Amino acid sequence: PGWFPRVVPARGRKSRHDPPAKSKAGRLKLxxxxxxxxxxxxxxxxxxxxxxxxxxxxxFRAEVLQxxxxxxxxxxDSAELLxxxxxxxxxxxxxxxxxxxxxxxxxxxxxxEEKRRKLEVMxxxxxxxxxxxxxxxxxxxxxxxxxxxxxxxxxxDARIEECLDNPRNYxxxxxxxxxxxxxxxxx
Amino acid sequence: MPMKGRxxxxxxxxxxxxxxxxxxxxxxxxxxxxNTAGELSEGARKFVFFNIPQIQYKNPWVQIMLFRNMTPSPxxxxxxxxxxxxxxxxxxxxxxxxxxxxxxxxxxxKETLEKEERERKKLSxxxxxxxxxxHLRECMCEIEGQVPCPAFVPxxxxxxxxxxxxMKNEA
Numbered sequence: 001p002g003w004f005p006r007v008v009p010a011r012g013r014k015s016r017h018d019p020p021a022k023s024k025a026g027r028l029k030l031x032x033x034x035x036x037x038x039x040x041x042x043x044x045x046x047x048x049x050x051x052x053x054x055x056x057x058x059x060f061r062a063e064v065l066q067x068x069x070x071x072x073x074x075x076x077d078s079a080e081l082l083x084x085x086x087x088x089x090x091x092x093x094x095x096x097x098x099x100x101x102x103x104x105x106x107x108x109x110x111x112x113e114e115k116r117r118k119l120e121v122m123x124x125x126x127x128x129x130x131x132x133x134x135x136x137x138x139x140x141x142x143x144x145x146x147x148x149x150x151x152x153x154x155x156x157d158a159r160i161e162e163c164l165d166n167p168r169n170y171x172x173x174x175x176x177x178x179x180x181x182x183x184x185x186x187x
Numbered sequence: 188m189p190m191k192g193r194x195x196x197x198x199x200x201x202x203x204x205x206x207x208x209x210x211x212x213x214x215x216x217x218x219x220x221x222n223t224a225g226e227l228s229e230g231a232r233k234f235v236f237f238n239i240p241q242i243q244y245k246n247p248w249v250q251i252m253l254f255r256n257m258t259p260s261p262x263x264x265x266x267x268x269x270x271x272x273x274x275x276x277x278x279x280x281x282x283x284x285x286x287x288x289x290x291x292x293x294x295x296x297k298e299t300l301e302k303e304e305r306e307r308k309k310l311s312x313x314x315x316x317x318x319x320x321x322h323l324r325e326c327m328c329e330i331e332g333q334v335p336c337p338a339f340v341p342x343x344x345x346x347x348x349x350x351x352x353x354m355k356n357e358a
Contacts, residue, residue, distance in 0.1 A: 088291065092292045095288065099278060100276070
């Protein structure tokens with residue numbers, strides 16, 4: 001192989017720039033002698049040993065992992081846990097149903113409120129319309145009454161004669177209470 | 188360093204560790220649908236604002252998704268690993284009621300949590316000492332009743348190698 005006699009020291013007190021000692025001048029370093037058959041036998045034995053040990057370690061590792069996984073997952077599958085879960089889900093469904101009932105109740109109340117309010121508004125509108133119509137009717141009747149004393153072309157002459165026959169005196173004084181105080185004499 | 192956000196207490200470790208909802212290992216995804224306006228979503232809004240950080244801190248492997256203004260009424264939906272979906276209606280509920288509800292249906296019970304705590308404690312022995320990542324104390328001198336660290340209190344003469352060697356040389 002690559003062994004060759006080395007003269008330069010590999011380690012120790014000296015740095016790489018210090019020269020080797022005089023006592024080491026003729027030193028020839030050789031690798032230790034090796035018996036080929038012994039080497040083969042020893043290598044084969046080591047190989048088998050390491051193979052067996054590696055296999056054992058892998059076996060134990062797998063066993064421990066398996067146990068851990070089984071312990072982690074096995075707990076969740078037991079019957080009573082499933083039973084518990086189903087019970088809780090049923091309780092949750094009941095809770096949801098209660099909430100639904102509450103919500104439908106609330107919506108129904110709100111719808112009723114809406115309807116009532118709408119009815120009120122419509123009634124108010126109707127009343128207003130009625131009052132308005134009544135006012136208008138009264139005005140129309142009043143006008144009809146007044147129409148009776150209107151001056152038309154037919155009774156124009158008669159009315160003029162009437163006015164000229166009855167002179168009216170607007171010349172009067174009034175006090176703070178509205179009573180007539182003085183009147184001038186019409187000439 | 189300024190405090191961030193409207194309620195910076197939500198970011199403190201103390202507040203987060205006070206959350207008591209630890210989900211069962213079957214729960215994988217939690218979805219919250221709520222509205223940003225409206226009286227009925229008020230509880231859901233408070234839940235999202237105050238309680239979800241606590242839940243996520245205690246369940247780092249659960250995915251939590253929030254959907255805003257997609258449905259008229261607020262609800263929570265949990266997706267378990269066997270495909271089951273659990274619907275929880277939260278309209279008209281306060282955030283405390285919501286937390287109590289989900290703790291009851293999908294949270295680990297106190298006994299389970301205590302059992303897990305005990306299992307965890309069994310793995311490490313509190314009397315050993317070593318690297319601070321794995322043990323409580325690093326050196327023998329920190330343990331009560333043992334010789335104090337010579338860095339702070341010098342050892343008595345009889346225990347020092349210098350004195351013992353001097354004695355031996357003398358004799």
